[in-house]
Amino acid sequence: MTADDSFGRLDDDDFPAYTMGRAADMLGTTQSFLRAIGEARLITPLRSAGGHRRYSRYQLRIAARARELVDRGTPIEAACRIVILEDQLQEAQRINAEHRRSSRTANPPAAA
Numbered sequence: 001m002t003a004d005d006s007f008g009r010l011d012d013d014d015f016p017a018y019t020m021g022r023a024a025d026m027l028g029t030t031q032s033f034l035r036a037i038g039e040a041r042l043i044t045p046l047r048s049a050g051g052h053r054r055y056s057r058y059q060l061r062i063a064a065r066a067r068e069l070v071d072r073g074t075p076i077e078a079a080c081r082i083v084i085l086e087d088q089l090q091e092a093q094r095i096n097a098e099h100r101r102s103s104r105t106a107n108p109p110a111a112a
Contacts, residue, residue: 016046016054023055029067037066042080062087 024031034053037043043062045053055063062083069079 012056013058014056016056016059018055018057018060020045020053020055023060023063026060027064027067029063033067033070034063036076037063037080040077040080042066042083 018026020031020034024034027033034045034055038045038053043055043059045055045059048054065086066076066079066083069082070076074082
C-alpha cells in the first residue's frame with residue numbers, strides 16, 4: 001500500500017491508522033489498558049510490517065466504551081463482555097431495520 005492509498009482510506013472506520021501510543025493518548029488511557037482489552041479479545045489490532053499494533057477508529061470507539069465502564073468500576077473482563085454484547089445488539093438492530101425496509105419495498109401495503 002502506498003502513502004497515497006493510505007491517505008485515501010483515512011475516512012474508513014476500519015483502517016488501522018493509529019499507533020498504540022497515539023490510541024492511548026486519544027483515549028486518555030495507558031498502553032497496558034489497550035493490551036488488556038486485546039487479551040480479553042474485545043479488539044484485535046492489526047499489526048504493521050514491523051509488528052506494531054495499529055488501531056482503527058472503530059476499535060477506538062469500542063475501547064472508549066470499555067474504558068468508560070472500567071472507570072465506573074466494572075471489572076475489565078465484564079466491561080469487555082458488555083461492550084461485545086452492546087455491539088452485537090446494535091448490529092442485530094441494524095440488520096432488522098434493513099430487513100423491514102426491504103420487506104416493505106418488496107411487499108408494499110395494499111391500497112384500501
